[in-house]
Amino acid sequence: MTVATFNQPKDLGDLLLVQVSPGWSKDRVTLLGGSDYPLGQVLAKVAHKYQALDPSGAGPAKKAVAVLAERVDASAGDAPAVVIARGAVVARAELVWPAGITEPQQTAALDELNALGIVARATL
Incomplete structure (x- = not known):
């Protein structure tokens, strides 16, 4: 008997563990x-637009x-998006970091998010 495995795309439920209030x-x-x-x-914020952390x-x-x-393809130009901005617990393993980020840089970024009430936790 063969068991099929499915690689389902990640969704918000994989990333967002707890939120104070959706709004x-x-x-x-x-x-x-x-x-x-x-x-x-x-993400970082530069001149009223969000972009990947650098x-x-x-x-x-x-x-x-x-x-x-959410996943957003902004290849063709600026695009609207929804971000987790405050009051939430996120799965640390689901965070996407820039290539080459060092451990001290990642720790500093996690501290910055924590100061905003976005707490990254390991999941079981």
């Missing part, structure tokens, strides 16, 4: 165009401010 924990934002953003992407960059792009609550 308060999440915000609608604009993502900077030019990228395909995965669910769980850790911890080795300069300025506001190196500060974590939110976690993307």
Whole structure:
């Protein structure tokens, strides 16, 4: 007997473990165009637009401010999105980090998210 396995795409239930209130924990934002953003992407905010965190960059792009609550293809230009902005517990393993992020940079970003009430926890 063969057992089929299915690789289902991740959804918000995999990432968001607890939220204070859907209307308060999440915000609608604009993502900077030019990228395909995965669910769980850790984001920075630059000039009123959100983009992938860049911890080795300069300025506001190196500060974590939110976690993307959906996959958004913004390859063709700026796109609307929903982010987890405050008052939530997220699955640490589901967070998407930039390539090459160091452990100290990741720790600093998690501290920045924690200060906003976005707490990353390991899941069982």
